[in-house]
Amino acid sequence: MGETENKHTNIAVLIERLSRIMRASEHEAGLNPVQWQALRYLERCNQFSNSPTALRLYLVTTKGTVSQTVKTLEQKGLLTKQPRPGQGRSVMLFLTKKAKDLLRVDPWYRLAKQAHDLDNATGEALSAGLSELLKAEISSGDLKTFGVCNTCQYFNNKPPEDFTTDEKHWCGLLKTGLNTDESRRICAEHENARQA
Ligand code: SF4
DSSP: OOHHHHHHHHHHHHHHHHHHHHHHHHGGGTOOHHHHHHHHHHHHBOTTSOSHHHHHHHHTOOHHHHHHHHHHHHHTTSEEEEEOTTSTTOEEEEEOHHHHHHHTTOHHHHHHHHHHTSOHHHHHHHHHHHHHHHHHHHHHTTOOOOOBGGGBTTEESSOOTTSOOSSSEEETTTTEEEOHHHHTSBOTTOOBOOOO
16 A cells, blocks of 8 residues: 555544544433434524434434434433424424533534644644545435535525515525524535535
């Protein structure tokens, strides 16, 4: 194996090893990795993406796994379900205060703080490199991007003049206003912005 190939294999090994260590520490709080991922997803997603279907697509898992995960999180007092207005049997999932408190002791939150302490150049290079790898995997698996709203091709910084909304931004797909908080959340309908 050449030197370049060795370096690149090492990146995959580091990601695998780091993920394994993080996954092992997740069990200490009495939740399994999928349950933690569901809580993190619901903390970051927007109001259009807090459904069991979007959660399944984000987790790249089965309907049965999501349904069991939601049921267990409800039983643990970490999730509540509410009907989605005007959409038949569709439901919205919400984190409880207990879940939000638990997320403050999430092992990955600790890792995020460590990443924040990296020097700027290292942090930016790491973020850019991991984003590229994730993008490639999403593309080869034909998966949904679940990117941040303000990077979506449908995101408009200002609402069109012929629509009335109190919000600062606009979604051209769902034809609705978006506030600043929504613009920073991840979305099941996200499409990467087209290259100019
Ligand atoms: S602009 Fe894109 S990411 Fe934002 S709400 Fe609309 S579809 Fe979702």
